[in-house]
Amino acid sequence: MRSFLTFIAALAVTGVVAATVQAQIAVSDTSIVQYLERPETGGKVKVVQPDELAKRVSRAEGVIKYDGAKGYAQSSGFRIQVFSDNDYRTAKNNALYKEGLIKQAFPQMETYVTFTSPFWRLRVGDFRSYEEAGNALRELKNEFPQMAREMRIVRDKIQIQIHQGFTE
16 A cells, blocks of 8 residues: 555656646747647647747747836836827826826826827836736726726836846
8 A cells, every 4th residue: 555655656746747847848938839849749740820920929029128228128018098088189188187196196106198199198007917907907996086987907018127237
């Protein structure tokens, strides 16, 4: 009985080690296609696809682009869109007014007023995950219930502050 339990324990440890090695190999690949094309996966896969599609399925899309001169890195992430309007007479002033309210209530959150014709937009924050943006969205909606209907999470390029000594 004891040898049977030892055998089962050894089998479980071997499975965990194999799964860990397989996960490390998968992480080093930049896409599922590269993973499938590896000889270690046991199969032969030939994928014919346009370069644009390869770029879209690649994990490299979320890679941080670093520019030391600017003091921040850029990556894909999430922001909260608080305001968007195309009324050329009032949209800019409304965006700037709401930006002031948010900066006063949440000074730690970055705000971004942008004009992409024909829309003036106010977006808030630099969030790496949807959950992080969701928590901030709840705080904003609680603080500004009159603007809650317009607020939503959007995917955007975000800025990540670079700390001293950061090297790539």
